[in-house]
Amino acid sequence: MEIIYRIHAIQRMFERDISEETIENIIRNGNIIEEYNNDKPYPSYLILGFVKEKPIHIVYAENADQIIIITTYIPESTKWENNYQYEDKKMKCMICKHGETVSGTTTITLERASSTVVFKDVPALVCNNCGEKYVDQKTTKSLLKKASEIVENGVEVDIRKFKVAA
Ligand SMILES: [Zn+2]
DSSP, rough: OEEEHHHHHHHHHHTTOOOOHHHHHHHHHHHEEEETTOOOOOEEEEEEEEEEEEEEEEEEEEEEEEEHHHHHHHEGGGOOOOOOOTOOOOOBBBSSSBEEEEEEEEEEEEEEEEEEEEEEEEEEEETTTOOOEOOOEEEEEEEEHHHHHHHTOOOSEEEEEEEOOO
């Protein structure tokens, strides 16, 4: 069975130094803790495995020929313990429909014509199931404004830490 990775999953793996061999090993030997048999277009699964004794979750879908790695994350991650303003804005994830959002940060890439602007450490609501991210209106406003300024200055590539406007 061929394993196909969503780019989002590769990004999460790289962040946490998890190899494709580790993912394959967990898919073969881990414990499936939830089955979403009605998921479309393919049934999907949440599986638990361990990397250096630390738990990781992998969400994947399976059809007759392929296993598609959707995301991987550390359950109940302490990485998201920061007390940003999203604390009490929990919501269900619109993309996977299973997860709930938790407060976190993300990297956002915005592109227009030949310019690419990358903001790191952007406060976000992160789905604890699929890793989808949501950003509030104030942060969105600030992102669009800063990115436009950078692009209008003719910069081709800009990578910066995002600062929450005071
Ligand atoms: Zn989700």
